[in-house]
Amino acid sequence: MRHQYKTLGGYGDSLHRPLEIDELRGFAPSIFAENPHDRTSSRYSFLPTSSILTGMADQGWVPVAAQEQLVRDESRAGFQKHMLRFAHRDDLQSPGAERPEIVIVNSHDRSSAYQLHAGIFRFMCLNGLVVCDETFKRISITHLNFDPSKVIEASVEIADGIPAIMDGLQEMKALTLTDGEREAFAESAAILRYGSLESAPVRPFKLLEPKRYEDSGKDAWRTFNTVQENCVRGGQKDYAKRKADGKGMPKSRAVTGIDGNVALNKALWHLAGRMAELKQG
Template sequence: MYSSPSTTRISRFARRSNGAVNYTSTRDALDLNQLQDLAPSVFAEGAHASRSRQYSYIPTSEVLAGLMREGFRPYAVMQGGSRDVEKRGFTKHLIRLRHDSQGLQVGGTHNEIVLMNSHDGTSSYRLMAGVFRLICGNGLVVAESMVEDIRIPHKGDITGQVIDGCVELLTKLPQLSESVREMESLRLTEGERAAFATAALVARYDEGEAPITPSQLLTPRRTEDVAPTLWNTLNVAQEGLIRGGLSYIQRDTNGRRVARRRTREIGGIDQNTTVNRALWTLAEEMRKLKATV
């Protein structure tokens, strides 16, 4: 068994009937015992039966143990679900890591490395750059156009390759802080914010199918997000789309009111990552556009 350090404060946690674990973030680093309780697929005892002999099985927990020895600490986790009960112990999982050398950054953020993997064939090891904003608990994923992902197949020295990949990404994280600093300094007009929110809704919903309006999406949940900066706009939109909870009126095909509903939280790893990256891309494009004015 792995030793458990200080008690961890979990900001959000929910286990669904299909075995999925919604995004769970903590104030303190998670130890392996806590991760095993939150996301069992990280500790799968073998690959799913559907994998071939060429599949090199190394549990994510073993890779994590190696990363932790190198100063990378897990602070958040998600686990994907499956309708197939036999696959639930092998499903895709996502872990957000911070390195001991990286302190609090500009804008009250932590630069992170996002590790994704599965033991059912749905994902290789994948490393992405991320930013975590303390004030709201937003875990953003940076667009690949800014920091390229590192993908590692299930073969060879997986632990060594993942550690090397994390070290490589670590050298690229400072540019994230510079991007955040620029976003914080850029103030948007109402028209620019409306355009951002309109495009952000398309990142989650089919065009014209969003149950909420752009202005609803831009309603801040805390006073710190009131200033119309690009950074605040990105985070307010991200929180609204990922966490949901925004109220709307459901109507029938004749336009008659049926009930008051709230938008749902995104619980799937793939959709969470896709929406996050689309929003970061929007913000980066807006940043470049404003820089040329």
């Protein structure tokens, strides 16, 4: 079955405060499931995602964004895959251009284990990316003999790796790319997003077109963010790009699925990291 996903939800009206419980319920009711879906077995250990909120807060991490998968099978409504993003209180009180986040993906219908990832939120484009597994250890916890403390322990482990991620971000800001290197990055990103350059609705150079003046630069960080935003949000029209039958290509589409968004972000982060390594080496 082809799943649909919520495009509403996400971050609240203020980016510098935690989401309230009522806001979380509005964005992703499945976070507060009171029991698992009937499809789960007797071996399934059920604890709602909401059960980790207090433990995360004790570690200084509070929820700032939430979304859930839309499903056509109504019996799965309220149990489906959902995503929570946590920011540290210190970063809410003293915001910078970017902040690290802990990203949690889970479900109560057996479609997902508890997954924990590191993320970065960039205020300029209001965009939250998820960092490649090679930068830190992605942690996945199955719903067997499950205990909320495992999630808290895993979040501490991920938090320990965040300084290295932010150091890498600063290195990308200091690294200037040539026009050829930027074009090569955009071509590789187009293949990651669309499968091939031929099937892409836009030519690679369109992915390098910034949406705001502040992103007009040739450093690796702004190049990555421009390409990432265009790949994830879509909305670009390339009037010179044609299908095999001669008809014009449609506008590029946004990536709205939880799994697709996480996978593409990780792939682009890995690609940017490899380019930085080659450039520095």
